[in-house]
Amino acid sequence: MDVELIRLTKRYGDTLAVDAIDLKISSGAYCCLLGPSGCGKTTTLRMIGGHEAVSSGDVVIGPYSVGDAPPAGRGTAMMFQSYALFPHLNCRDNVAFSLKMRGIAKAERQAKAMAMLSLVQMERLAERLPAQLSGGQQQRVALARALVTGPKVLLLDEPLSALDPFLRGRMRVELKRIQAELGLTFIHVTHSQEEAIALSDLVVVMRGGRIEQAADPRTVFERPATAFVARFIGGHNVISLPEGPIAVRTDRMRLGEDAGQGARRARVVAVEYQGTSVLVGLDADGIERPADGSSALTAVLSDHAFAAHPFALGDTIPVGWDEAAAHRLDA
The missing domain is CATH 2.40.50.140 (Nucleic acid-binding proteins)
Structure with missing residues (x-):
């Protein structure tokens, strides 16, 4: 689904975290929100997902204005920076948990969970507990859990930051493969220039709660709009x-x-x-x-x-x- 931000603003008291930004993300695009700490990228992501209240402006997903809708009513799923897997549940049951909360029968939810684990190449470890998994394996399970509810838009909050450089490279390839295979809109927050350029169709460089430049990776790298973008992209x-x-x-x-x-x-x-x-x-x-x-x-x-x-x-x-x-x- 298309995602459009219209004069989207977030204030914390006197602090302006996101300053009336406008952005349109096409359906099926891989968008990276890129910038230094405190630039407003994670706050923007959380407002899209309904995990942060909008101070003013609007979020439009598909044909619907969802600025005041709860997270479950937006067609989005969030993959948080901390994977937050349930330690007492195996991989299959972690992935199936949200379906269980929706009242889906056991056989159906376990079948869907196994399909998602297969998508992220974790079906052979379905019976393992999170403590028996590596960081990269836990990340794959968290991704499967986010996808199992069938979202139209997947929100990812620095999902690769806890991985070592070798695993980050491998998971970049996997994320791009899964996004292309499913045809979903991915919105991915990162502070890594390399990650944003490697993954995205649309790079959105943020600074001080505003968008400095939004374009495809080649344009951002070849023709940075401002000195900040040129320096930050490297x-x-x-x-x-x-x-x-x-x-x-x-x-x-x-x-x-x-x-x-x-x-x-x-x-x-x-x-x-x-x-x-x-x-x-x-x-x-x-x-x-x-x-x-x-x-x-x-x-x-x-x-x-x-x-x-x-x-x-x-x-x-x-x-x-x-x-x-x-x-x-x-x-």
Whole structure:
């Protein structure tokens, strides 16, 4: 189902957590709400699911305004950050529990639970208790439990944050597979740029309770709307020039003999080998360091290119970029 937010606002006393945001998520899309802690992304998710009261504005799911409806009346299901599985119930009964509360007969609810466990590749562990499962297995059971009621929209609150990096990568693939197989609308809160870009059809970057940019992942990465988006998504240098701020991708920077005309002088202040690439940090003439104190510019070179023309800490080298690689940012 389509999900539309209309001037959606949440206040906690004098604190404005979500500031009159407008957003439309198409039916069957995978949407990631992305931003730093305190940006309003989880509050937005909870208002969509009915777990947080709306201060003003509205939530529309399909053809219905649901801003005042209870969670059970919205056609949504929430997968919380803490999986909250019942420790005394096995996997099958954890998944079937909500169906039991709805009065569905035992045979039917257990059959539906097993179908969902099969979908998340956990049917062989149906008899195990949560304490006998790994973190990734518990996450799969929690996902099956959220899906068993047949929601039209699945809400996920940082579902991968408790997993190690290897498992996070595997579960990203599984989430995308399940979402495509079921054709549901997924709305997924994360603070991980990599996660949002890998999973979503629509990335919504939030800051201070507002939406800075909402677009497909390639557009957000290639053409960030603001300096905040460019810095938060990563992989960009934000460069202040008299004509206004621009973003240049770190892998489009040109160093040394390749810097070209109009190159600036820069001092190498960091060299970090990252396997397939090498990150070079630079302090350049006339370019201020970011507020976090990191180097003024960053360049990412292939390991092969760096090995052919290596730089050392303290070297002074030319640095430049092609005009076509520079993307103008909103003020």
